[in-house]
Amino acid sequence: MAEHMxxxxxxxxxxxxxxxxxxSGRTFQLxxxxxxxxxxxxxxxxxxxxxxxxxxxxxxxxxxxxxxxNRGQVLYRVAEVMESRKAEFTSVLREMGQTARTARSEVDRxxxxxxxxxxxxxxVHQVLGTVNPVAGPYFNFTFPEPxxxxxxxxxxxxxxxxxxxxxxxxxxxxxxxxxxxGGAAALAAVTLAEVLATSDxxxxxxxxxxxxxxxxxxxxxxxxxxxxxxxxxxxxGLADDAVAAAADNVKRIxxxxxxxxxxxxxxxxxxxKTVWHPIGR
Amino acid sequence: xxxxxxxxxxxxxxPVRTTPVDAVALEARAAALCTRSIKTTSKRAALHTTxxxxxxxxxxGTDTPGKVASLCQKAIKPDPSDPxxxxxxxxxxxxxxxxxxxxxxxxxxxxxASVAGAFPAGMSAPAVRVADIVDAVGRxxxxxxxxxxxxAFLSGDLGRAHDEIAAAKDAxxxxxxxxxxxxxxxxxxxxxxxxxMLAMAAGADFIKTSTGKIPKAATHPMILxxxxxxxxxxxxxxxxxxxxxxxxxxxxxxxxxxxxIVGETLGSAWLTPERFRLGASSLLNDVLMQLQKLDxxxxxxxxxxxxx
Numbered sequence: 342m343a344e345h346m347x348x349x350x351x352x353x354x355x356x357x358x359x360x361x362x363x364x365s366g367r368t369f370q371l372x373x374x375x376x377x378x379x380x381x382x383x384x385x386x387x388x389x390x391x392x393x394x395x396x397x398x399x400x401x402x403x404x405x406x407x408x409x410x411n412r413g414q415v416l417y418r419v420a421e422v423m424e425s426r427k428a429e430f431t432s433v434l435r436e437m438g439q440t441a442r443t444a445r446s447e448v449d450r451x452x453x454x455x456x457x458x459x460x461x462x463x464x465v466h467q468v469l470g471t472v473n474p475v476a477g478p479y480f481n482f483t484f485p486e487p488x489x490x491x492x493x494x495x496x497x498x499x500x501x502x503x504x505x506x507x508x509x510x511x512x513x514x515x516x517x518x519x520x521x522x523g524g525a526a527a528l529a530a531v532t533l534a535e536v537l538a539t540s541d542x543x544x545x546x547x548x549x550x551x552x553x554x555x556x557x558x559x560x561x562x563x564x565x566x567x568x569x570x571x572x573x574x575x576x577x578g579l580a581d582d583a584v585a586a587a588a589d590n591v592k593r594i595x596x597x598x599x600x601x602x603x604x605x606x607x608x609x610x611x612x613x614k615t616v617w618h619p620i621g622r
Numbered sequence: 623x624x625x626x627x628x629x630x631x632x633x634x635x636x637p638v639r640t641t642p643v644d645a646v647a648l649e650a651r652a653a654a655l656c657t658r659s660i661k662t663t664s665k666r667a668a669l670h671t672t673x674x675x676x677x678x679x680x681x682x683g684t685d686t687p688g689k690v691a692s693l694c695q696k697a698i699k700p701d702p703s704d705p706x707x708x709x710x711x712x713x714x715x716x717x718x719x720x721x722x723x724x725x726x727x728x729x730x731x732x733x734x735a736s737v738a739g740a741f742p743a744g745m746s747a748p749a750v751r752v753a754d755i756v757d758a759v760g761r762x763x764x765x766x767x768x769x770x771x772x773x774a775f776l777s778g779d780l781g782r783a784h785d786e787i788a789a790a791k792d793a794x795x796x797x798x799x800x801x802x803x804x805x806x807x808x809x810x811x812x813x814x815x816x817x818x819m820l821a822m823a824a825g826a827d828f829i830k831t832s833t834g835k836i837p838k839a840a841t842h843p844m845i846l847x848x849x850x851x852x853x854x855x856x857x858x859x860x861x862x863x864x865x866x867x868x869x870x871x872x873x874x875x876x877x878x879x880x881x882x883i884v885g886e887t888l889g890s891a892w893l894t895p896e897r898f899r900l901g902a903s904s905l906l907n908d909v910l911m912q913l914q915k916l917d918x919x920x921x922x923x924x925x926x927x928x929x930x
Contacts (some may be wrong), residue, residue, distance in 0.1 A: 391921050398923070565914075566923025588921070 345579030352382035354389055355534035356552060357396030358544020364388050369552065370609055371528060374438025382527055382559030383475050387560040390492075390519065393548035394566055397490045397517040400580070405415060413462030416513060419540045420456045426536060427452075430501060435526045438501060451502045454602055458509035465514060465607050473615070480618040485611035487515035488593060489568030492561040494554050496574035496599035500526035503599040504533065507573055510606040512546055513614035519548045519567075522574075527551040559583040561593070569593035624862075629823035631781075631859055632788050638817045638858045643811040643847060652843040655886055656879045657885065666916055669909050671893055672877045673700055676710040676736055677866065677901045679715035680719075681742075681834065687722040690715055694726035696928060701910055704917075710906065711895035712765060716741075717754065720761035735800070736763035739790060742804075742833040744769040755793040765798040766790070769833060770817055772807050780820060785858055787824035800828035800866055800899075803848075805837030811847050822863045832869035839869025845880050849887040865892070868901025874912045877905055903930060 352371065353360040365386035371379045385393075404412070423430065427448050434444035449482055472483040491511045496503030504522065511518045522530040534549045534568040550557060555576045562570055570587060572579070573596055595609045628637035660668050663684035678697045680689065694713055701707040712733035713723050723734045736758040748756075755766055768790050774782040791799050801821040805814050821829050827847055832839040845867050852863050865888075867880050877900055884892050890899050907927040914922040 394921070394923075560921070563920035564923070565920060565926055589920075590925075 350380065352380045352531045352551065353374050354383050354385055354393075355538065355547070355549040356389065356536060356545075357399070357548065358539070360534070361389075363552070363608050364392070367552075368458060371525060373436040374525070374591060379528065382551045383386075385521075385552040385557060387557065389550055389552075390521075390557050390560050390564070393468055393519040393550055394490055394492075394561075394564055396545040396548055397519050398566055400543055401487075401489055401515075401517045402541045403581045404512070404543060404546050405406055407515075408516075409463035409466065412513060413459050413517065416455065416487065416509070418461035419536060420452050420459065421541045422536045423448075423452050423455065423533075426532070430529070433532050434501060436528065437525045446501050447499055451505045454502060455505050455509050456556060458513050458607070461510075461604055461607060462513050463510055465604055465611075468604050469611065469613075470514060475617075478620045480620050481614040481615065482618070483606065483613050485514065485525055488610050488612050489516060490519065490566065491516045491569040491571060491610055492519045492558075492564075492567050493520060493571040493578075494558055494574040495520050495522040495526060497518045497524055497526045497567075497598055501529040503574065504529055505592065506602060506606075507597070510548065511571065511610050514611055516569075516610050517546045517548075519550065519561070520552050521552070521554045521561065523552055525550075553571060556581065559586070562587045563589070567589045567592060569595065571595045571597070571610075573597050573599050624918065629784065629820050631797060631861070632791070632825045633821040633859065633861055634684045635859055637853060638819055638823055640816050641850070641854055643815050643850075648811060648847055648850075649843045651884060655846070655883050656773045656842055658879070658882045660878055660882075662916075666913070668878045669874060669913055670706075670708055672874065672900065672909050673710055673906065674708045675881075675893075675895050675898050675900050677712045677714040677868070677899050678710045678906060679714040679834070679868070679901050679903050680841040681714070681716060681737060685716060685719055687719070690719045692928075693930065696725065696906070696930070700906055701913065704892055704913070707910075708862050711899055712907045713924070714765075714767065714901060717758040717763070718763060718929035720758055720763045720784070723910075724762035732809060733764045734762060735765035735767055736761070737767045737833075738763075738772075739766075741769055741802075743766065744771055744833040745773065747877050751930050752789055752793045759793070759797050761923055763797060765800060766794050767802055767830060769798045769802045769848075770805060770821060772804055775817055775820070776813075781825055783817075784810055785821050785877035787821055787826060791825035798827040798904070800830045800864075801875045802830045802833055804833055804836065805840075805844045805848075806836050806869075811843070813846055814844065815851050819855060820853045822852070822861070826863060828864040828866050830868055830900065831898075831903065834869035837870075840867035840871055840880070841869050842876075842879055842883060846883050846887060849892075850882050853888055862897065863893065864897040864899065866899035866901055868899075871900055871902045872904050872908060873887065874905070874909050877902075877909070881885045 368381040369382040714735040739751040790876040911922040
């Protein structure tokens with residue numbers, strides 16, 4: 342019997358639930374920490390970003406329209422699939438130069454982080470929503486709504502925990518996300534894409550672009566159909582006027598601790614709606 | 623394939639032949655033409671041409687005079703903030719809405735087209751269909767879109783299909799007649815080519831792909847097929863017939879691929895609203911978003927065009 346010939350994985354983008362190559366046909370090389378060539382990954386262009394935003398916009402109303410409980414269940418399901426792929430995530434982090442021990446620990450903490458945010462799905466409204474005391478015959482209350490389409494610049498370090506810690510608070514409330522990732526951290530993102538594609542997350546809720554964040558982010562910041570950009574993982578030297586362009590459609594610009602966890606990090610991607618309801622007698 | 627029938631044009635002259643279609647070559651050529659890229663310097667001209675050729679359409683049971691009035695305002699000034707953006711060619715409505723559309727567009731250069739003849743199936747008595755056309759013309763429609771009698775055509779009664787179009791042409795008077803073939807229901811490229819020749823011989827001023835009411839609609843090979851039929855007809859009779867693509871055209875890219883196909887097949891003389899139309903509703907917003915991208919260098923979004 343012939344010897345098995347290994348089938349290497351092609352590293353592609355993740356847009357609208359599908360795995361396309363970049364429309365530009367470009368690739369970039371992914372290297373392990375010891376310099377070994379791991380793969381040629383797709384290098385996303387501004388047009389791929391445009392398509393990803395379109396997919397995210399298309400999926401947003403349906404995702405936000407699900408019950409908070411259901412969104413939480415979908416995220417739990419992602420954690421289940423990650424749990425069964427722990428070995429793969431660990432080996433990805435090992436390729437990036439982590440020791441077996443730290444790699445295992447980061448994978449465990451990443452799954453824990455994701456589950457922790459999944460639990461917030463049907464609790465964040467109670468914590469961040471308020472009933473406001475007002476001087477008048479009104480019942481006045483404020484409740485959070487998702488802001489819309491969020492572009493997330495994924496942190497390079499920690500590669501997996503950073504990605505999950507920034508992505509989970511975006512989508513748990515009903516936003517949809519376009520993740521921009523580059524360098525070796527793209528390995529973790531591509532592996533996550535396969536998890537998302539095989540769990541119950543609807544296509545378009547999370548889109549992943551690998552390539553050069555410095556190239557993609559100015560287009561995201563200028564894009565009029567993007568509601569928020571998380572610059573936590575943005576590279577240094579992003580021009581001030583590129584960030585200022587975000588003001589044209591009043592995007593929320595977020596910068597946070599790349600590995601932090603807080604319900605207020607969910608709040609960063611929420612809009613607060615206040616309702617004055619007359620009280621009759 | 624059975625021998626193609628030859629049709630006698632109502633405008634006089636000898637019978638016109640129908641050229642058999644090589645389906646593989648047709649699809650290959652359409653696919654090749656769709657790889658043509660429009661360079662940045664030509665994009666604005668392509669987008670403006672697209673707008674000038676649009677029949678801005680609303681054909682819903684829920685149409686109201688108010689909705690038609692706002693559609694007409696959009697047809698006249700697609701982008702009120704940019705006076706260089708041209709008006710569309712026409713608005714296309716149901717007969718019941720024609721007067722409201724005429725009222726809103728008089729003096730603006732935007733024509734009013736009405737579907738008629740028991741659109742979209744056409745399955746009413748011939749006299750009823752003619753009366754429907756006369757009614758729409760009487761309400762002021764300058765262009766009439768009717769459907770081919772597919773029932774007669776597909777059962778081989780080509781004479782009846784032909785004569786009904788000729789009768790419709792008479793009923794139109796001075797108004798232009800567009801004949802919808804509903805290509806998705808005809809079964810093959812050959813059938814569409816035959817129906818195209820039949821409709822042109824019967825006196826159609828335009829032949830049109832689809833009603834927009836069934837999923838299979840204005841595909842690129844189908845537009846190419848009908849453009850070639852028009853070229854054949856012009857070669858044989860010297861009569862110029864227009865082409866209208868409708869149904870499923872939603873993006874600027876689709877639209878300018880249609881422009882490329884028509885331009886390459888029939889020549890740039892066809893890239894005017896007098897000879898080429900695109901029936902669409904959501905296409906216009908996509909074109910406006912592309913124009914905004916050209917102006918600002920940034921991607922736009924649906925928040926920056928009207929909700930129709």
